[in-house]
Amino acid sequence: MSGRSFSSGIEVKDALREQDYIADDEFAVVVHLATALGRPLLLEGPAGVGKTELAKSLAAIGDRKLVRLQCYEGLDDNRALYEWDYAKQLLHVQMLRDRISDQVSEFDSVAEASMFLADQDFGLYSENFLSVRPLLEAILSPDPVVLLVDEVDRTEESMEALLLEILAEQQITIPEVGTFVARSQPWVILTSNDTRELSPALKRRCLHYHLGYPTSEREREIVTARAPEVDAATATEVVELARILRDLPLRKSPSISEVIDAARAATVLAASGFDTASDAKVRDILLTALLKYSSDVTLAKERFDGKLLESPSRDGGEPIERSTVASKPANTTTAVFRGTGGRDPHQQGIRGGSGIRSTR
Numbered sequence: 636m637s638g639r640s641f642s643s644g645i646e647v648k649d650a651l652r653e654q655d656y657i658a659d660d661e662f663a664v665v666v667h668l669a670t671a672l673g674r675p676l677l678l679e680g681p682a683g684v685g686k687t688e689l690a691k692s693l694a695a696i697g698d699r700k701l702v703r704l705q706c707y708e709g710l711d712d713n714r715a716l717y718e719w720d721y722a723k724q725l726l727h728v729q730m731l732r733d734r735i736s737d738q739v740s741e742f743d744s745v746a747e748a749s750m751f752l753a754d755q756d757f758g759l760y761s762e763n764f765l766s767v768r769p770l771l772e773a774i775l776s777p778d779p780v781v782l783l784v785d786e787v788d789r790t791e792e793s794m795e796a797l798l799l800e801i802l803a804e805q806q807i808t809i810p811e812v813g814t815f816v817a818r819s820q821p822w823v824i825l826t827s828n829d830t831r832e833l834s835p836a837l838k839r840r841c842l843h844y845h846l847g848y849p850t851s852e853r854e855r856e857i858v859t860a861r862a863p864e865v866d867a868a869t870a871t872e873v874v875e876l877a878r879i880l881r882d883l884p885l886r887k888s889p890s891i892s893e894v895i896d897a898a899r900a901a902t903v904l905a906a907s908g909f910d911t912a913s914d915a916k917v918r919d920i921l922l923t924a925l926l927k928y929s930s931d932v933t934l935a936k937e938r939f940d941g942k943l944l945e946s947p948s949r950d951g952g953e954p955i956e957r958s959t960v961a962s963k964p965a966n967t968t969t970a971v972f973r974g975t976g977g978r979d980p981h982q983q984g985i986r987g988g989s990g991i992r993s994t995r
Contacts, residue, residue, distance in 0.1 A: 638779035638819070639698045641667055647696075656685070656692035657857055665844045666693065675802045675823035677833075677841035683890020684846050686826040690783035693822060700776065702821075703783045704769040706790045712797055716807060717771045720764050762812065770798075771815070774807050779819040787837075788827040795837045798825075802840040849891070851878060857891060858898045865898045869905070873898040876918075877925060880935055889925040897924040 644664030669676035694701035773782040805817040
């Protein structure tokens with residue numbers, strides 16, 4: 636496996652689309668630069684916008700193996716880098732025991748025998764006795780790989796420090812053995828859901844891109860690609876509902892995959908005889924597909940019912956009023972869901988492009 640290279644962002648975009656990953660022009664250029672320059676790419680943004688799927692699709696279009704390190708709180712070097720296979724080392728010692736005993740018996744004193752043993756290399760600390768973990772696997776692989784360090788913001792800063800040598804020099808140092816330099820140049824993708832600020836040292840070693848929610852048009856394209864049974868009108872209605880929800884102060888905003896699930900649910904409900912044009916139950920059912928917390932569902936229902944909501948005051952100041960949906964201009968493209976106004980959160984300063992894996 637020799638891997639594939641790309642000559643431009645357009646070529647990357649077209650190749651990703653062949654894998655059903657829809658990326659915009661700017662994002663495709665950034666991905667091309669990361670692969671062409673051999674620089675790690677750090678993707679930050681909300682969950683469910685296609686960060687992890689990019690690494691999977693990039694491995695497919697680049698003819699590379701995907702090596703994934705799923706980060707979590709408490710992750711240490713034994714799970715991320717390597718650890719010694721003590722059982723294998725013990726078996727090796729047992730195999731050498733008889734021969735070592737014969738040689739040691741030739742010495743008259745314990746001190747001489749100890750000095751003899753200290754000068755011997757029994758091969759216990761070598762690559763043969765390493766239990767390889769994802770980071771070292773990516774370095775030792777003779778074939779090119781895509782290394783995905785997923786949700787790096789869930790680890791402690793100490794784990795970030797372990798990554799620096801790999802990100803900057805594409806090598807890993809093992810004190811007992813030495814330094815292993817990458818046998819092929821990996822493409823490195825790091826993802827973060829912005830749960831905490833990453834260290835400047837880590838960011839400095841990466842190209843950085845903020846991947847936000849897609850535009851309405853692109854999200855409709857994603858929905859109809861992933862769920863071809865959903866007609867264009869239903870896809871538009873569900874996408875607009877999701878965009879209104881993302882503008883609310885929710886604990887968790889709807890991800891693209893959840894929008895796809897809701898669009899499929901709406902199609903099934905319509906086929907089951909529900910009057911999606913007027914039945915408020917449809918909207919409430921779809922909220923269960925889009926939202927994962929009861930408090931978010933309650934907030935959304937109150938908002939769509941036209942009630943004026945107030946949030947806790949900020950820093951002891953005046954309460955923050957949230958405008959009611961009833962006060963928003965009507966949106967004729969979203970008649971299925973009463974109270975879905977036409978305001979698009981994407982136009983309110985969300986930065987970055989978008990990409991998501993889809994299936995034809």
